[in-house]
Amino acid sequence: MSISRNSYGILFESLCRGMTMLAFFVLVLILGKIFLNGYQIVTWEFLSMAPREGMTEGGIFPAIFGTIAVTFLMLIMVLPLGVGAAIYLVEYAGDGRAARIIRAAVNNLAGVPSIVFGLFGVGFFVLFLGRNIDAALGQGLIFGQPAMLWASATLAVLTLPVIIVTTEEALRAVPLSHREAAYALGATRWQVIQGVVLPQARAGILTGAILSVSRGAGETAPILFTGAAYFLPRLPVAEIPWLGIPMINPLDQFMELAYHIFIMATQSTNPTETLPIQYGTTLVLVALTFLLNLTAITLRFFFRREAAGR
Amino acid sequence: MESITSPKNQISPAPETSPQTSIPAMVSPPGPLGERRTGKLRRRRRRTLTETLAELFFKVNGYIAIALLGLIFIFLFKEGVKSLMEISPGEFLGHWALDFDDNRIFKYLWQPVGDEPRLSFVPLLTGSFIVALPATLIASVVGIFSGIYLAELAAPRVREVLKPVVEFLAGIPSVVIGFLCLTTVATLLQTVTGSHFRLNALVAAVGVSIVVVPIITSLTEEAIRAVPDDLREAAYGLGATRWEVIYKVLLPAGVSGISASIILGMGRALGETMIVLMAAGNAGLVTLNPLSSVRTMTATIAGELGAAAEGSLEYHVLFLVGAALFTITFFLNLTAETVIGRMRKKLRQ
Numbered sequence: 169m170s171i172s173r174n175s176y177g178i179l180f181e182s183l184c185r186g187m188t189m190l191a192f193f194v195l196v197l198i199l200g201k202i203f204l205n206g207y208q209i210v211t212w213e214f215l216s217m218a219p220r221e222g223m224t225e226g227g228i229f230p231a232i233f234g235t236i237a238v239t240f241l242m243l244i245m246v247l248p249l250g251v252g253a254a255i256y257l258v259e260y261a262g263d264g265r266a267a268r269i270i271r272a273a274v275n276n277l278a279g280v281p282s283i284v285f286g287l288f289g290v291g292f293f294v295l296f297l298g299r300n301i302d303a304a305l306g307q308g309l310i311f312g313q314p315a316m317l318w319a320s321a322t323l324a325v326l327t328l329p330v331i332i333v334t335t336e337e338a339l340r341a342v343p344l345s346h347r348e349a350a351y352a353l354g355a356t357r358w359q360v361i362q363g364v365v366l367p368q369a370r371a372g373i374l375t376g377a378i379l380s381v382s383r384g385a386g387e388t389a390p391i392l393f394t395g396a397a398y399f400l401p402r403l404p405v406a407e408i409p410w411l412g413i414p415m416i417n418p419l420d421q422f423m424e425l426a427y428h429i430f431i432m433a434t435q436s437t438n439p440t441e442t443l444p445i446q447y448g449t450t451l452v453l454v455a456l457t458f459l460l461n462l463t464a465i466t467l468r469f470f471f472r473r474e475a476a477g478r
Numbered sequence: 479m480e481s482i483t484s485p486k487n488q489i490s491p492a493p494e495t496s497p498q499t500s501i502p503a504m505v506s507p508p509g510p511l512g513e514r515r516t517g518k519l520r521r522r523r524r525r526t527l528t529e530t531l532a533e534l535f536f537k538v539n540g541y542i543a544i545a546l547l548g549l550i551f552i553f554l555f556k557e558g559v560k561s562l563m564e565i566s567p568g569e570f571l572g573h574w575a576l577d578f579d580d581n582r583i584f585k586y587l588w589q590p591v592g593d594e595p596r597l598s599f600v601p602l603l604t605g606s607f608i609v610a611l612p613a614t615l616i617a618s619v620v621g622i623f624s625g626i627y628l629a630e631l632a633a634p635r636v637r638e639v640l641k642p643v644v645e646f647l648a649g650i651p652s653v654v655i656g657f658l659c660l661t662t663v664a665t666l667l668q669t670v671t672g673s674h675f676r677l678n679a680l681v682a683a684v685g686v687s688i689v690v691v692p693i694i695t696s697l698t699e700e701a702i703r704a705v706p707d708d709l710r711e712a713a714y715g716l717g718a719t720r721w722e723v724i725y726k727v728l729l730p731a732g733v734s735g736i737s738a739s740i741i742l743g744m745g746r747a748l749g750e751t752m753i754v755l756m757a758a759g760n761a762g763l764v765t766l767n768p769l770s771s772v773r774t775m776t777a778t779i780a781g782e783l784g785a786a787a788e789g790s791l792e793y794h795v796l797f798l799v800g801a802a803l804f805t806i807t808f809f810l811n812l813t814a815e816t817v818i819g820r821m822r823k824k825l826r827q
Contacts, residue, residue, distance in 0.1 A: 174719070176725075177722075180725070181720070183623055184624065184626050187619065187623035187627070188623070188624035188632070190620055191624050191695070192643050194688060195646055195647050195650075198650060198654075198658060201662065202654070248539075249542060252536050255536045256537050256539055260533060260536055260537065260540075261540065266540070272815055274543045275811065276547060276811045276815065277547055279745050279746065279749070279814075280547075280550065280749070280804065280807065280808075280811075281748070281749025281803055281804070281807055282751055283776045283779050283780050283800065284803060284807075287553075287797060287800040288550045288553055290783070291556070291557050291797065292549055296553065328546070329543075332543065356528075356529050357533070358532040358533075383649075385651075386650075386653070387652075388653045388752050389751040389752055389780055392780055392784065393784055426651055426653045429653050429654070429657055430657075430756065433660055433756065434660070443661070446657065446661075450657055453651060454654055457649055457650070457651060458646065458649070460649075462646075
């Protein structure tokens, strides 16, 4: 009897170990395949030049620029919103009915398919908000068309749960005793949040911000119809009127790394000829998201250890 | 009489004794000058104003999450419902057609462009499930076993290394997995299975499972860890082996969490867009054969909305497909969320 008991156990445990190793090897295979096929093409020219000869040669600089610009705009929109919502959940709402409903909504939002966000972006941001702003301004079609502004707004909705959940964790890690000490000294709730809670939660909030950027940079479906462009001869940059300082033009369309991969792999005239470019673009995107995730995980490791030590 | 109506007189003549003073004695120490008192009062008012504004601001932010979910629902259905007014609901099932022998047969076709658009949802639904079911199956096998390993078997140091692996896997953009499916996995699977279609549901399912594994792994791990140590120790005390503890104690105790993770994974698999768009082949066939090329709901929207004229029938129908997809994943998420919420509540007790 003890033999069969043991053999079941050994079989089961090796199955568990094997499946974990499988996940590990899949990750290594993916990263290895992309690196081996892509590292030769990723040169300084590839990173700093625009596509040439009908996208069969040249680099991907506009796509890198577009990715950074759109996630930057996204972060500006989503960070105050997400951090504010998390503060409300942790510092004001507690475990009440409102908090439970908001948490359920946030978790559900996290599970909404990315293409649904794309549809929502078209239906709400471009056609409803944009067209109504245009109608109010009476200057013709300015806002009511796909643009970086709407793409980043769509991505902001998509990454909102990431920010809320990580900020909530960071706020919860601040010991209650610190809050109570501040209250005992006569501080108001806002003073406690501003002077005690937020400074201690900074690392955690930063983790959430990095994770959301990584998530936003990798998404393709939400930007398909809200602003990404196949090819643009110019960067989405405009001068601020009267000042002459160049800045990101949120009303322009943009090229983006993830979208570039999709387009080059499926819609271009000769996908096999441009395969090296596709692998190079993939390597750049994966390296970007990998580094962002690595930073976030490392940061969280230290902030969790610090929180545990407090 | 005058001292009651005029606040200035109320405070200045006899501050210590006036019972009508509007300032609570605790926060305003008695001072000789009325002026300083009103200054304090003003500052206090400003402080409560900041408090109220701050709370309002945070509250609004909190409720925006609910509002967004509602707006997604409204704006998907608002456009989608318009298609119901343009064609009869029966068209979404299929249409009668004459075959060569003049028999009327019922056809399930998705051909949204043309003089007579055919808008059957059946191929899209079967397509979505023929990808999502195998993907969830593969991901469940890998995810549950690796979740148990991370929660119960791995040494703490090994876990520190392997847990980020799961997160990195979750962090790979889906377009990258789709690209690798298209270039590598498809060729590999075609040589193994000898299938007619190079891009088929199985290729997409393998890709989608990579996205689903992290969800199932991390939630299974959480479910197993949530089982109280008392139960483990009691079982070990009765002479159970590690395998018996897992099989007879931990798995039954964690079954609700694990099933929730599978439901959540299923929702994610149904909603995955880029991988299926690139790897499933996108032929609108009604089939249960995973080696056939299929077209999912997500890929249909992603592939066709760009070409559909705004306000056209196809445009509205695509929003209706999105609304259907949103409804399905909404209920899957809600179910999983309820189960997980119950599990966490139990854990806290």
